[in-house]
Amino acid sequence: MFRGDHMVKAVTSKDYSIRLEPVEMLKVLSPEGKIINEDMVPDLTDDQLREIMRRMVFTRAWDKRAVSIQRQGRLGFYAPVSGQEASMIASEFALQKEDFVCPGYRDMPQIVWHGYPMYQAFLYSRGHQHGGQVPEGVNVMLPQIIIGAQIVQASGVAMGFKLKKQPNVVITYTGDGGSSQGDFYEGMNFAGAFNLPVVFVVQNNQYAISTPRSKQTAAETLAQKAIAAGIHGIQVDGMDALAVYKATYEAAERARRGEGPTLIETVTYRFGPHSMSGDDPTKYRTKDEQGEWEDIDPLIRMRRYLESKGLWTEEEENQVMEEAKATVNEQIKKAEQTPKMTIEGLIDSMFEVTPQDLEEQKALFAAKGDN
Amino acid sequence: MAQMTMIQAITDALRTELKRDPSVLLFGEDVGKVGGVFRATEGLQKEFGEDRVFDTPLAESGIGGLAIGLGVQGFRPVAEIQFVGFIFEVLDSIIAQAARMRYRSGGRYNSPIVFRTPFGAGVKSPELHSDPLEGLLVQSPGIKVVVPSNPYDAKGMMISAIRDNDPVFFMEHLKLYRSIKGEVPEGEYTVPLGKANVVQEGKDVTIITYGAMVHTSLEAARLIEQERGVKAEVIDLRTLSPLDMETVIASVQKTNRAIVVQEAQRTAGVAAEVIAQINEKAILHLEAPVLRCAPPDTVIAFGQIEDEWVPNAARIVGTLKQVLDF
Numbered sequence: 110m111f112r113g114d115h116m117v118k119a120v121t122s123k124d125y126s127i128r129l130e131p132v133e134m135l136k137v138l139s140p141e142g143k144i145i146n147e148d149m150v151p152d153l154t155d156d157q158l159r160e161i162m163r164r165m166v167f168t169r170a171w172d173k174r175a176v177s178i179q180r181q182g183r184l185g186f187y188a189p190v191s192g193q194e195a196s197m198i199a200s201e202f203a204l205q206k207e208d209f210v211c212p213g214y215r216d217m218p219q220i221v222w223h224g225y226p227m228y229q230a231f232l233y234s235r236g237h238q239h240g241g242q243v244p245e246g247v248n249v250m251l252p253q254i255i256i257g258a259q260i261v262q263a264s265g266v267a268m269g270f271k272l273k274k275q276p277n278v279v280i281t282y283t284g285d286g287g288s289s290q291g292d293f294y295e296g297m298n299f300a301g302a303f304n305l306p307v308v309f310v311v312q313n314n315q316y317a318i319s320t321p322r323s324k325q326t327a328a329e330t331l332a333q334k335a336i337a338a339g340i341h342g343i344q345v346d347g348m349d350a351l352a353v354y355k356a357t358y359e360a361a362e363r364a365r366r367g368e369g370p371t372l373i374e375t376v377t378y379r380f381g382p383h384s385m386s387g388d389d390p391t392k393y394r395t396k397d398e399q400g401e402w403e404d405i406d407p408l409i410r411m412r413r414y415l416e417s418k419g420l421w422t423e424e425e426e427n428q429v430m431e432e433a434k435a436t437v438n439e440q441i442k443k444a445e446q447t448p449k450m451t452i453e454g455l456i457d458s459m460f461e462v463t464p465q466d467l468e469e470q471k472a473l474f475a476a477k478g479d480n
Numbered sequence: 481m482a483q484m485t486m487i488q489a490i491t492d493a494l495r496t497e498l499k500r501d502p503s504v505l506l507f508g509e510d511v512g513k514v515g516g517v518f519r520a521t522e523g524l525q526k527e528f529g530e531d532r533v534f535d536t537p538l539a540e541s542g543i544g545g546l547a548i549g550l551g552v553q554g555f556r557p558v559a560e561i562q563f564v565g566f567i568f569e570v571l572d573s574i575i576a577q578a579a580r581m582r583y584r585s586g587g588r589y590n591s592p593i594v595f596r597t598p599f600g601a602g603v604k605s606p607e608l609h610s611d612p613l614e615g616l617l618v619q620s621p622g623i624k625v626v627v628p629s630n631p632y633d634a635k636g637m638m639i640s641a642i643r644d645n646d647p648v649f650f651m652e653h654l655k656l657y658r659s660i661k662g663e664v665p666e667g668e669y670t671v672p673l674g675k676a677n678v679v680q681e682g683k684d685v686t687i688i689t690y691g692a693m694v695h696t697s698l699e700a701a702r703l704i705e706q707e708r709g710v711k712a713e714v715i716d717l718r719t720l721s722p723l724d725m726e727t728v729i730a731s732v733q734k735t736n737r738a739i740v741v742q743e744a745q746r747t748a749g750v751a752a753e754v755i756a757q758i759n760e761k762a763i764l765h766l767e768a769p770v771l772r773c774a775p776p777d778t779v780i781a782f783g784q785i786e787d788e789w790v791p792n793a794a795r796i797v798g799t800l801k802q803v804l805d806f
Contacts, residue, residue, distance in 0.1 A: 211549075242586035250552065251584055258577055261542050265549015265557075272505075272531060273553070292572075295542035302537050458583045459622050461590070461645040464674055464722035 115149070115356075117333045117342035132330045134344045134376060137351035140405045142413025151355040159420050161202055161350050162411050163429050165194040168218045169408060170433035171227075172381075178441055179385045184234045188215040189381030195350040195407030196312045196375040197282075198222065203357035204280060209248040209266050211259040211281035215312075219282065220249040227436065231444035238450045238458065248277075256283065257292030260309065264296050267305035267370075278306040278364040280357070286317025288331045297338035297372060306364035308357060309340075309372045312347065314379040319393040335372035347377030348407040351414075378402035484664040487657045489631035490520050490596075493638035494558065496668055498528045504642060505550060506533040508543055508560030508596075517562060518598060518657055540566050544573020544595075548581070551591040556642055564599035564651070565608025571616075578647040579622030591647045594638070600692055601743060601790045602655030604783030610654060611780050612744035617649045618721045618753070624648045624673055625721040629694040631662040633718055636671030644673065653692045660695070676724035678731065682713035685800055686731040686738040688754055690717040693741045693791060700741075700796035707797070710804060720750050725757050732758055736767040737803045743790050746774040768806030773799040 115135040122128045139145045153161075172190045179187045190197060193215075201210065201219040210216075210223050217230045224247035233240025233252065241251045250266070253259035263281035270277045287293055288311050300307040311331045315322050328334060335342025341363065345356045353375055360371035380403060382388035390399070415421035456471045457463050463471070484492065497504045506521055506528075512535035515522030525533040536543050540561055547557040561567050567574065578591035601610050617625045626641060626648055628634040634652070641648035679694060680701060687697045694716045701712040713731050717723065732738050738758060740751035751772040758770050773791045775781075781789035 238583070238586045241584045242588050245588075250589075255572055255576055258545065258572055261545020261573070262549040262552075262577070263545075264542070265546040265551070266553055267549070268546060269550050269553025269555060272550075272555070279549075292541055292545065295537075295539040296545060298537055298539065299542045299546060455583070458587055460582065460624075466722045466725065 115343055117330070117335055117344070119336045129329070129333050129336065132332060132344050134346055135352045135356055136346040136349055137355060138349045138410050138414055140410055142410050142417060149352070149355050151351055151358060153354065155418070155420055158415060161199055161354070162415055162421055164198045164202070164222055165350065165408055165411060166426055166429045167433040168194050168198060170430040171437050174434055174437040176381065176385065178437070183441060183445065184231060185236050186214070187234055187385045188383065189379065189385070190215060190218055192378045192380035192402065192406070193312055193314060193347070194218070195353050195411070196310075196347040196377045199350040199353035200280065200310055200357040200373070200375070203354050203361055205277065207248060207275070207277045208361065209250070209270070209277065209279040211250045211263040211266065211279060212252050213256065213259060213282050213284065213287065214252040214254055215284070216252065216282045220252070223247065223249050225249050226440075228440040228443040228447075231441050232447060235444060237447060238454070239447055256287045257290030257296070259283065260287070260290075260296030261292045261299070263307050263309070264299040264303070264305055267300060267307045268303060270306060271303075276365050278308060278361045280308045280310060280361070282310045282312060284317060285311065285313040285315065285322045285325055285331060286320065287311065288334060289325045294334070294338065297335065297340055297370065300370040301338045301340045304367065304369050306367070307370040308360045308364060309370065310357070311372065311374045312377055313374050314377050316379065316383070316393065318383045318388060321393070330374060332372060332374035340369055341371040342374075343371065344374040344376060347375030348405045348410065350407055350411050481663040481665055483661045484631045485658045485661055486628070486631045486634045486652070487518055487520055489635040489664045490638055490652065491522060491524070492664065493635040493642075494521060494524060495527070497639055497642045498524060498532060500668065501556065503554060504532070504556045504558065506558045506560070507536050507546070509538055509562045510535060511560050516560065520596075520652075521560070540569035541573060544570035544577070547593045547595070548573055548577050548591055551578070551581070551593050552589050556592045558594045558596060558642060561595060561597040563605070563609040564597045564613055565611050567597060567613065574617070574623065574647070574649065575620040579620055582646065583622060590645050592645045593647045594641045594650050595647065596650045596652065598652045598654050598657070600653035600655050601780060601786050602692060604786055605654060607782065612742070614651060614720055615744055615749035618750060622647070623721070624719065625651070626673060626719050627651045627653065627691045628718060629653070629656065629691055629716050630660060631664050633671050633677070635664050636669050637673060637718065639668065640670045640673050643670070648673070651691070655692050671718070674719045674722045674724055676727040677716045677718055678713060678727065679716045680712070680714040682711035682735065684710045684712060684735055684737070685804060686713045686715060686728070686735045687741060687796070687800070688715045688717065688728055688738060689741040690720060690750070691743060693743050696791060696793055697741050697796055699793040700800065703793055703797050704800050708804070710800070712800065717750070723753065723757070725761065728754060728758065729761050732762045733765045736765050738770045739773055739796070739799045739803055740770065741773045741791055741796055741799075744774065745777045746772060747777050749774070768803040771799050771803055
């Protein structure tokens with residue numbers, strides 16, 4: 110059954126219990142790169158289509174390079190992103206510059222494409238405070254470590270826009286695991302209750318570190334969790350940049366019009382490990398499974414579509430990859446050349462005005478004696 | 481000057497700041513229409529509108545997240561957590577998020593939030609309504625912790641807390657809400673955070689305390705003076721983080737003897753910290769060890785024996801005698 114808007118809907122069955130209509134995932138492009146849903150093709154210019162592709166290719170190359178420099182010990186914590194490019198890049202691409210991004214720790218690509226300098230992302234990974242000094246005019250929060258905390262905060266940022274009568278939206282990201290947190294519901298519920306302009310994106314990459322999606326919840330889809338909060342919900346093919354863009358753009362515009370928040374579940378896959386800190390995906394998923402997802406790689410699909418329209422060439426793709434490598438090399442050098450932060454600086458950044466007791470502790474530390 | 485209870489003084493402070501600064505927002509469970517379960521926000525929604533004073537869904541973590549997001553957007557949220565025991569649901573927002581915002585963003589973002597919460601024994605409230613949890617917050621870097629003991633301080637410190645660009649955990653003692661009245665000036669005035677108050681001068685021994693125990697300690701000071709002619713100096717810390725050790729040390733250098741009285745359990749709390757710092761800064765002035773008068777390390781007693789659990793004047797006198805007779 111085709112349902113025009115693809116939104117999650119609940120109905121009452123004969124025994125008066127609530128049930129969901131079967132959720133139909135929004136897809137626009139087939140894995141072969143063919144349009145399979147004419148009605149839902151987003152309104153994008155050729156240049157915009159090429160830009161989405163360029164960013165996805167760039168991000169894939171950046172990710173590969175980051176994994177390798179992490180192995181060289183030049184980065185700290187790093188959460189690989191390959192496989193999730195359509196979900197990440199196309200959703201951010203649907204935003205305006207003044208819109209606000211509240212990311213989880215894997216969501217570096219979205220905030221970098223939103224204006225946060227890459228070398229600061231590297232500094233964040235290397236455990237340097239300057240990594241968190243988001244430049245003025247770049248509307249992003251720092252990557253959130255506590256799964257779900259960004260979701261309750263997103264509603265606060267959105268209420269700020271609403272009170273200031275500023276027509277902007279907040280987008281926040283978490284994963285399939287994050288959708289099990291209490292904060293996930295609280296954030297959505299607040300946004301619904303106050304009618305706030307938020308787009309909640311659950312990037313369902315099938316695993317929370319090693320725990321599979323099936324162990325997170327009895328819910329058939331994560332998108333349907335919107336129903337309980339009384340907000341819009343939609344499940345999209347997260348390997349399809351056009352579907353992700355379409356769903357996010359519609360959700361953001363709806364929020365901008367004051368018509369409430371949306372939960373988007375992007376069904377995707379993380380090709381790499383959870384992080385570079387010893388996670389071995391072969392312990393919890395099969396090669397066959399991984400292969401099946403790699404066959405529907407978001408880059409392959411978009412490349413085929415653009416090639417069929419004469420908008421993309423192998424030459425261009427190679428050029429973007431070279432550009433990405435050069436940028437990463439330059440940005441990691443910039444991060445490495447940033448002077449180390451200091452204990453004094455740390456103490457002085459706890460409060461606007463350092464209290465007397467901390468001043469004393471600073472002096473004690475500087476004296477390098479006991480204590 | 482008007483005579484006010486502490487709750488009236490707090491309402492007055494909130495009204496003063498709502499009037500002065502359009503970025504101040506008040507929210508929490510039942511704070512809007514009904515004006516809070518203790519009526520601390522009574523009439524404020526009517527006066528300032530539902531955009532500025534409002535009820536939230538019943539979810540403390542959601543309230544904390546809302547405050548942080550609004551803080552990033554340039555607002556000054558005053559978030560009420562209805563009772564102190566409910567802060568466990570919002571500790572991530574308070575300790576892990578708001579208190580670190582300035583540090584982790586290198587000053588780009590801050591959390592100018594006041595988390596208000598009632599606490600304190602003496603009114604036989606249900607469990608998890610009155611727990612003395614200040615020690616948890618004092619051990620958390622990046623947030624100030626305030627416990628006023630009288631209406632004048634409550635108003636002046638609330639105004640300071642709202643104007644502070646860093647998060648403040650503002651603890652309002654349930655027993656003091658309506659049991660005492662005091663003179664409170666109209667309009668704006670501030671009592672600085674991080675400054676203790678010598679509520680009674682003395683020369684023989686120092687009692688360092690805060691919250692409702694200020695009043696119990698003053699009673700103990702009267703008793704010991706009647707019994708022995710001893711003059712006790714009583715210090716109300718008022719702010720528990722950062723601690724005003726300058727005032728404490730000056731007093732100990734004068735009296736050479738001290739005790740710390742707290743309503744919180746004995747171990748690893750404010751009293752332990754005050755004593756550690758007296759040791760570091762004034763050990764040669766001491767004629768006796770600094771002792772604690774505090775409840776045992778148990779869960780706060782249920783209503784029936786709550787009054788026995790919390791230090792009373794007789795126990796404080798007993799502790800004073802130990803340091804006087806050392």
